[in-house]
Amino acid sequence: MSKLMSTLSHSIGAALLLLAATSVWAEKPSFNLEIREHLFTPSELRVPANTKIKLWVYNRDSTPEEFESYELNREKVILGGQKALLFIGPLPAGEYPFFGEFNPKSAQGKIIAE
Amino acid sequence: MLLTSVVIIIREVLEAALLISILLSMCRQLGVSQAWFKWGVLAGLLGSVGYGQQMGNISSAMGGVGQELSDAGIQLLIYLCLLYSCQQLVFHLNRRQSLNSILYVAMAVAIALAVIREGSEIYIYLSAFQGNQESRLGLFSGAVIGLGIGFSFCALFYYWLLSFSPRRVVFFGSMLLTLVAGGMILQGCKMLIQADYLPDGQAWDSSGFLPEDGLPGQLLYAMVGYEATPAPAQVAIYVFAIAVMLATLTLRYRAGINAASPTKPDEQ
Numbered sequence: 001m002s003k004l005m006s007t008l009s010h011s012i013g014a015a016l017l018l019l020a021a022t023s024v025w026a027e028k029p030s031f032n033l034e035i036r037e038h039l040f041t042p043s044e045l046r047v048p049a050n051t052k053i054k055l056w057v058y059n060r061d062s063t064p065e066e067f068e069s070y071e072l073n074r075e076k077v078i079l080g081g082q083k084a085l086l087f088i089g090p091l092p093a094g095e096y097p098f099f100g101e102f103n104p105k106s107a108q109g110k111i112i113a114e
Numbered sequence: 115m116l117l118t119s120v121v122i123i124i125r126e127v128l129e130a131a132l133l134i135s136i137l138l139s140m141c142r143q144l145g146v147s148q149a150w151f152k153w154g155v156l157a158g159l160l161g162s163v164g165y166g167q168q169m170g171n172i173s174s175a176m177g178g179v180g181q182e183l184s185d186a187g188i189q190l191l192i193y194l195c196l197l198y199s200c201q202q203l204v205f206h207l208n209r210r211q212s213l214n215s216i217l218y219v220a221m222a223v224a225i226a227l228a229v230i231r232e233g234s235e236i237y238i239y240l241s242a243f244q245g246n247q248e249s250r251l252g253l254f255s256g257a258v259i260g261l262g263i264g265f266s267f268c269a270l271f272y273y274w275l276l277s278f279s280p281r282r283v284v285f286f287g288s289m290l291l292t293l294v295a296g297g298m299i300l301q302g303c304k305m306l307i308q309a310d311y312l313p314d315g316q317a318w319d320s321s322g323f324l325p326e327d328g329l330p331g332q333l334l335y336a337m338v339g340y341e342a343t344p345a346p347a348q349v350a351i352y353v354f355a356i357a358v359m360l361a362t363l364t365l366r367y368r369a370g371i372n373a374a375s376p377t378k379p380d381e382q
Contacts, residue, residue, distance in 0.1 A: 052314070063242045066235070070326040073343060074308055076181060077238060079170050085178030087310035102239060104118060 028087070030054040033109070035065050035078070038100065040109035049093040049113040058083045065107060069098035072111065089113070115243075115252035116259075122239060123260025126232035128336040130158070131268035133196075133228050133294055137221055139275035140203050140287040146213060154222035158229025165230050166237035179309035186309075188227050189302035195224035196295040197359050200288055201366040207284045208370030292359045297339025299355040303348040304341070312347045319343050 031053055034041045038061065047053050057067050062080040069075075072091075078084040091113040100107025134151070141148050165172075173181040198220045206213065236257070243253050275283050306312040321342035325331050334340035341348065 052310070064238050070321070070342065073304055073314075073341060073345070076308065077169060077173070077235060079173070079238070080242065082170060082173065083178075084173060084181075086308055087314075089314060092316075101122065102118070102243070 028052050028054045030056065033057045035059045035061055035100065035107065037061065038063075038065070038103040038106045040098075040100070040107055043109040044112055045109065046112045046114060047089070047091070050090045052087060052089045055086045055088050056083055057086065064102065066101035067098060068101045069096060069111075071096040072098060074098070075101070115249040116256045119239075119253050119256025120260045120263075123236060123257050124263055125332065125336050126236050127261060127264030128267065128333070129294070129297075130225070130228040130232050131264045132271065132290075132337050134225055135268045135272040135275065136287045136290050136294070137199065137225070139272050139283055141221075142276060143280040143283040144203060144206055145210075146203070146206065147218070150218040150222040151225065154225030155229060157222065157226040158233060161226060161230035162233025162237050166234040166241070169234065169238060176309075179311075182305040182309035183311075185231070186302040186305040188231055189298040189305070192224050192227050192231075193295045193298045193302075193355060195220040195227070196291050196298075197362060199224065200291045200295075200359070201362050204284060204288055204363050205366045205370040205373075207281065208367070209373040288363050292356060292363070293338045295359055296352055296356045297337070300339040300341060300344070300348055300352045303345070303351050307345055307348065313345070315345045315347070316343050317346045317349045 029048065029051065031045060031047055033045060033055065035057065045055075057076075057078055059065055059078040059080060059082055064077060064079045066075060066077045067084065067086065072088060074086055074088065076084050076086055088111070091111070093113050096111040096113065098109055098111065134155075138148055138151060140146075169181070171180075172184050176183055199217055202213065202217045202220075205211075240253065240257060244250055246253075275286065278286065303312060307314050319342065324334070324340075324342065326335060326340065326342045331340060331342065344352075
């Protein structure tokens, strides 16, 4: 009986640890993108796969831009001179293109999860 | 610039235009006043400018996810307004009753919020890029073409719906409103995922079959919130929202029939 109890308490402990490691307590890694002259820099952003990340997009232009990605299911208007926060993932390994809807020809880039 | 601005404006205008044309044609066929419409649009246009001007403050609120939360709130409110309006209209089909002003307010609020959601983005886009002399002509002619196509679509759809019998219009209209309202919930959930209030993931990937950036995908996105790679949480809440609306409409349709002939239900 006591063996059962100790196994039980061990597994509960392990489950709690796992939960703590994967959930809100773990600080999400943060990445930055910049918009300058209607271009994204870096245009290729490498992020860890299967991890939720915080993406800060700084718009250094005076005009607004809309960060948009069909693959990531994200869209957000970022006014001129402002920064915006988006939560992304956890992403399976792969490439995820994004673009600026207001300047779709020049403002293009992709997130590479690996 | 011209093409970009046409595409942006159409994408934004279509959703509100579809909503307006369905509600107006249902009201027309049921003999319900359409006077609420102009107030909804007026409030929407004023709201677009106000919301667009406040976008900077809204965005930085709530730890940087204020834009997502206010968007999701607006979309939930549109869903609730459409649910309320549609069940009233469905009941009214069989049992004409004197309509209370809540119905008119709900329809006007739904329209106003739909216009604000899309109009504020158009306002931000046009007001930011109009300062650039070389691109100004392309920008504004693009906007006029986009608006023209959006409104023509709205008018065509309105008259096409009116060509059916009242019973059919209410049926088609209710189904379409259910899809539009469900689309609001789908997009609202997307905003909550972006703000990390709901878990992300991928329920399926239909981008090979119907890509979101192709023309049919774009149209479906604008009208019913189509997503090629929705998250499981999004799908679950979407299905729930659609089921609630369909069940409510069915119950209210039956209630209308019963209220119309309480003693002789067989005659329906």
